[in-house]
Amino acid sequence: MPLAIKAFVAPLIVACAMFMESVDANVIVTAIPAMARAFGRDPVTLKIAVTSYVLGLGVFIPICGWVADRFGARTVFRTAIGIFVIGSLLCAASNSLATFTLARFVQGVGGAMMVPVGRIIIFRSVRRSEFIRAMNYLSVPAMLGPAVGPLLGGFITTYLHWRLIFFINIPIGIVGIYLTNRYIANSREEHPGPLDWFGFFLSATGGTLLLLGLSLVGGELVPNSVAGAMCAGGAVMVLLYWLHSRRALRPLLDLRFFRVPTFQASVLGGSLFRIGLGAVPFLLPLALQEGLGMTAFKSGSITCASAFGGMFMRSLASRVLHRFGFRQTLMVNAALSGIAIAACGMFFPGTPTWVIWAVVLLGGFFPALQFTSLNSLAYAEIETRDVGRATSLASFVQQVSLGLGVTIAGIALEMSQSMHGHPTLLWADFWPAFFVVGAFSFFSIPVTARLPRNAGLEISRGSRG
Structure with a gap:
C-alpha cells in the first residue's frame, strides 16, 4: 500500500x-x-x-x-x-x-x-x-x-x-x-x-478488590461485612505492591516517578480532580431523570452540552497556558471546575432547560482546560526513555480515580437519600452528592500549589498557536 x-x-x-x-x-x-x-x-x-x-x-x-x-x-x-x-x-x-x-x-x-x-x-x-x-x-x-x-x-x-x-x-x-x-x-x-507478573498480580488484585469493595458498601448485592473484607484485602495488596515496587528492578508501575514534581502534580493532583469529574457522567443523568423526571432522550440532549463546552475550550487552551502558565491555570481553573460541578446540584423542578444546559456547558468548559493542562504537564520532566513506563503509571492512577469518583458519588447519594428518608430518589437528594464531588476539584489545588511558578514553562511557551 x-x-x-x-x-x-x-x-x-x-x-x-x-x-x-x-x-x-x-x-x-x-x-x-x-x-x-x-x-x-x-x-x-x-x-x-x-x-x-x-x-x-x-x-x-x-x-x-x-x-x-x-x-x-x-x-x-x-x-x-x-x-x-x-x-x-x-x-x-x-x-x-x-x-x-x-x-x-x-x-x-x-x-x-x-x-x-x-x-x-x-x-x-x-x-x-x-x-x-x-x-x-x-x-x-x-x-x-x-x-x-x-x-x-x-x-x-x-x-x-x-x-x-x-x-x-x-x-x-x-x-x-x-x-x-x-x-x-x-x-x-x-x-x-x-x-513484572508478580507486580501485575498485586496491583490488579488490589485495585479490583478495593474499588469493587467500596462500590458494594451499602448496596444490595453483598453484606457490608463482605464489602469491608474486600476493601481490607485490596488495601493489603496495594501495600504489598508498594513494598514490591521498591525492590523490583523494573516494576510494572514504577512509583518512583512520583518524585518528579510536575509528574506528581499532574497525576496525583490530577487524580483528585478526576475523582470529581469521573462522578459527573454518572450523577448528572440520574439527577435529570430520577430527580427532575426527564426522559432519557431529553437528559441526553442536556448532558451532551459538556462535550460542546470541552470542544470550545480545547481551541483556547494553548493561549490560556501561554498567558498564565501551568501553576496559575491549574489552581484557578480547578476552583472554577469545582464550582461548575457543585452548581449542577442546584437544579430543581421547574428550572428552565436553557439554564441547566448552560451550567452543564460550563461543566465541560473548565474541565477540558484542566485535562489539557494536566496531560501536557505530566511529561515535562520525564526522560524520553521513561515515557512508556510513566504513561503506564499515569493511566492506571487516572482510571482508578475515575472509578473512585463514581463510587464516592454513589455513596454520597445513598447517604443523602437515607438522611432525607426518601424511599426513592428525589431532586433534593442530589445536591449533597454534587457538592461532595465538586470539593475534590478544590482538594487538588494544594498539590498543584507546590509547583514552582515556572513549572512547564518551556511547554507553555511552545503551546502558543
Missing part, C-alpha cells in the same frame, strides 16, 4: 475503534435508570457496573505495551476489538446486575487494549512527517463520543429498548477486525524483555 494511503487508513481504523469505545462509555450512563428497572435494582446500585468497566481499563492498560511487543500489535488490536464486541453482546443479553457487571468488565479489558495498542500501531505505521496529522484523527473520537453517546443512548432508551445500545458496536467491530487484518502490519519487538 502507498505510504500516503497508509498514513490515512491505519489512523482511521484506530480512530473508529476508539470512537466505538468512547460512544459506548457515554451511552450507558444515560440508560442507567432504565437498566435499574429491568434488573429490579435501585439506580444508584448500578454504580458497580460503571466501576467494573473502568477497572477493566485500569488493570490491563499497564501491560498492553508488553503484550503488543510479545504477540504483535495487529494480533492484540483485533483481539481487543473482538473482546469488546463479545462484552457488548454479553451486556445486551444480561438478565441480572451481576452478569451485567461482569460483561462490563470484559468490555473494559477490550477497551484497555484498544487505545494504547492503537497508538502503538499509528506510531509504527506512519512516517514521522505524518505523525501529527495521524494523531489528530484520534482527537475526533475523544470529542465526538461524549457528544454523540448521550444523545444516541437517550434516543434508543426512550423510543426503543436499552439493550439495543450495545448492538451499535457489532457492525463497527466486525468492520474494524476486517480492516485491521487487511491493512495493519503485525509489528512487534523481538525482545520485549520480562514482564
